[in-house]
Amino acid sequence: MVRKEVGDHVRSWRFAILMGIILLACIGSVYSAVTALRGGSGDEQGAAFLQMFTLSDGTLPNFIAFVSFLGPLMGIALGFDAVNTERSKGTLSRLISQPIYRDDFLKAKFVSTLLVITAAIFSLGFLVMGLGLIVIGYPPTSEEFLRVLLFLLTAVVYIGFWLNLSILFSVRFRQATTSALAGLAVWIFFSVFYGMILNLIAKGTAPSAESGASDVMGYQKLMLALNRLSPSELFNEANTTLLMPSVRSLGPLTMEQVVGALPSPLPLGQSLLLVWPQLTGMLSATMICFGLSYLLFMRQEIRSRS
Known part of the structure; x- marks a missing residue:
């Protein structure tokens, strides 16, 4: 079933x-990064290879921004009709009548689409690395190569969340158009309206000028926690830390924590510890969506079309 x-x-x-x-977006982001590197816009010593994914000359977004924007569309487009189209065509009842388990059908839909997404993301990532070798002229270090691989795996997890969400809507709604609109509505909400809602909350809960340091820190932590409810924010924080070793913290810091800190880049292990909560959050959201899809699909009644 997966092969088919x-x-x-x-x-x-x-x-x-x-x-x-x-692919066109990838080529555009690589051109923008190459232009920025040749113009001397790089700001990290010894990390020019990683800057192929993070830099931009301002004309086009960088590679991370393109993946963050187009990744959800890819997951929604490949999963919004995974189940309801089979039901509307009358092929679902024929498949279930075969000597296979019912849950194998749903797992095959998810695994096959995730394999296709993984192959596509890694192909684009290796394409960017190959172009980086041509432009920069020297290969990446082992740590830089591992950072890029972890970034690509994080992108697969991020797109996998939107894939599972679209499969959930495909199980819940009978019409493919309804499930597609529902998935797009959730994506638009987190991409556009969620930031507006956070701005309203921030304006209403902002501490006064006379507030102490503890009140300001509490306000910053509250807004950061609310912001991290968005999957795109978790994805951006994780990949910014993985591809920019100079990032040492993802939250507010006091002056006591800043003073005396060495300006050296973090090793890969420390960067992974820093982004572990973000990776866990994306994996948890993906598993929750798949669990709900599994539960709804196993409880639905499947009848043959007359």
Whole structure:
């Protein structure tokens, strides 16, 4: 079942169009990063290879921004009709009547689509690394290579969340258009309206000028916690830390913590410890969506079309 679903995805026009759009965006981000590097915009010593993913000359967003924007669209587009289309065509009852477990159908839909997404993301990542080798002229260190691999794995987890969310809507709603609109609505909410809501909350709860340091720190931690309810914020924090070794903290710091800190880059192990909560949050959200999809699908009644 997984092999068949992978073949259907790869041969579909939907996947070809998505890959074309993402490939063009990837080439544009690489060109922007190369222009910035040649213009001397890099600000980290010895990390020029990683800056292929983080730098931009201002004309186009960097590679992380493109993945953060187009990744959810890819997950939603490949999963919004995973179940309800099979139901509307009448093929779901035929599949379930075969000597296979019912949950194997749902797991095959998820695993096959995630394999396709993984292959696409890693192909684009290795393409950027190959172009970086040509432009920079020297290979990355082992730590830089591991940081890029972890970034690509984080991108797969992030897109996997939106894939599971779209599969959940595909199980819940009978019409493919409804599940697609529901997935897009959630994506637009976190991309546009959630920031507006946070601005209103920040304006209403901002401490006064006479507030003490503890009140200011409490306010900053509250806003940071609310901001991290957005999957895109977790993804951006994780990848910024992985691809920029100079990032030493993701929260507010006091003057006592800043004074005396060495300006050296963090090793890979310390960066992983710093972003472990973000990675755990994305994995937990993905597992929750898959668990809800599994629960709803196993309780639904499947009838043959007359």
